[in-house]
Amino acid sequence: MSKDIYEKLAHHLDNLPGGFPPTESGVELRILHRLFSPEEAELAIHLTLIPEEPRVIARRARLGTDEAAARLEEMSRKGLIFRIQSGDGPPRYMAAQYVIGIWEYHVNDLDPELIRDMHEYLPTFLDMETWKKTPQLRTVPVGKSIDNTQEILTYENAEELVRAQRRFAVAPCICRREAEIMGNGCGKPVETCLVFGAASDYYVRNGIARKIDKQKALDILKEADKEGLVLQPSNAQKIVNICCCCGCCCQVLKSFKRYPQPATLVSTPFVTSLNPSTCEGCGVCVDRCQMEALLLEDEKPVLDVDRCIGCGLCVSTCPTGSLTLVRKPDSEQPEIPRNMTEALLKLSRVRGKLGPLSQTTMRIKSKLDRRLAAK
Numbered sequence: 001m002s003k004d005i006y007e008k009l010a011h012h013l014d015n016l017p018g019g020f021p022p023t024e025s026g027v028e029l030r031i032l033h034r035l036f037s038p039e040e041a042e043l044a045i046h047l048t049l050i051p052e053e054p055r056v057i058a059r060r061a062r063l064g065t066d067e068a069a070a071r072l073e074e075m076s077r078k079g080l081i082f083r084i085q086s087g088d089g090p091p092r093y094m095a096a097q098y099v100i101g102i103w104e105y106h107v108n109d110l111d112p113e114l115i116r117d118m119h120e121y122l123p124t125f126l127d128m129e130t131w132k133k134t135p136q137l138r139t140v141p142v143g144k145s146i147d148n149t150q151e152i153l154t155y156e157n158a159e160e161l162v163r164a165q166r167r168f169a170v171a172p173c174i175c176r177r178e179a180e181i182m183g184n185g186c187g188k189p190v191e192t193c194l195v196f197g198a199a200s201d202y203y204v205r206n207g208i209a210r211k212i213d214k215q216k217a218l219d220i221l222k223e224a225d226k227e228g229l230v231l232q233p234s235n236a237q238k239i240v241n242i243c244c245c246c247g248c249c250c251q252v253l254k255s256f257k258r259y260p261q262p263a264t265l266v267s268t269p270f271v272t273s274l275n276p277s278t279c280e281g282c283g284v285c286v287d288r289c290q291m292e293a294l295l296l297e298d299e300k301p302v303l304d305v306d307r308c309i310g311c312g313l314c315v316s317t318c319p320t321g322s323l324t325l326v327r328k329p330d331s332e333q334p335e336i337p338r339n340m341t342e343a344l345l346k347l348s349r350v351r352g353k354l355g356p357l358s359q360t361t362m363r364i365k366s367k368l369d370r371r372l373a374a375k
Helices: 002-014 027-035 038-044 054-061 065-077 098-102 112-125 128-133 158-163 174-181 197-205 214-227 251-258 284-288 340-350 356-374
Strands: 081-084 092-095 168-172 191-196 210-212 230-233 241-245 270-274 294-297 300-303 323-327
Touching (some): 002 038, 038 054, 054 065, 065 092, 081 197, 112 174, 128 251, 158 214, 158 230, 158 241, 168 197, 168 214, 191 197, 191 214, 197 210, 210 214, 270 300, 284 294
Antiparallel strands (some): 081 092, 168 191, 168 210, 191 241, 230 241, 294 300
């Protein structure tokens, strides 16, 4: 019975936009065994992407309302599902995707066995061809890499994205936490993942993030530039998070780096331009580039634009101004969904998971998201 319910849960998660694809080894089922009890797995398959009160979920799961409410609350505390509460209203619960979601919610209770299973699963989970069509994250440049004459839209500016938020939290980077546990830490700051809105409420309530103010969030962006971290917000104009990522630990950037042309995978409006005639060959840009897009040959940098992801880390510290960010041609500009609901719809469509029921679910979710954002 337990094996059957974990297979059902895996199928349920795979039908969500972010997916949970099967493997020949069954490592994805081992991960679910580690995270969910059989009873939790049974209840989880009755949740959708629509936040619902316990009485509604209880009816589907054929449980008493009080029992369902207690179990749902415990599961949300364990990072297995998502919880939303608006003001003094009742809590509502919804399914959490595996990534970005359940995995990140376990940043504080990782162990080597779980990390090894996740690393085995990642090559299957992170399908780069799907990511190329609809990435879950995008890249925006660090602030100092954009000069005052450069055209930049509000949702391409990390500082403007932060200023548009009302609730803020900062959480540990799960990728650098994994690396530390496995003895491969890079020494860069760990507490750098910015979370906003209802997501920040959930993170703080679960003890996996601490509440901060707007100025602290802006300071973290500056620290990210100083430390050479790539800014990766959620792939929508209205965001829920900004990840500050290093190419040595971040599983997404590491997957990009293994690809022959990382530039084709990344949702970014900019690319680096190099003026070799003014370069002094200091090599700072080579050390800063997380994609190995810059190399020194005869004490001069050589830029491989097919590896450039437009993060601006090389530009912000170039002492001679030889490196600049330029906007890509209109034909190469990424299409950024207006909000996370649109982003999830697109991801579901690309993965072939967008049936009539899923479309209706996402429309209802979009209405609920707008109501929550207005409060």
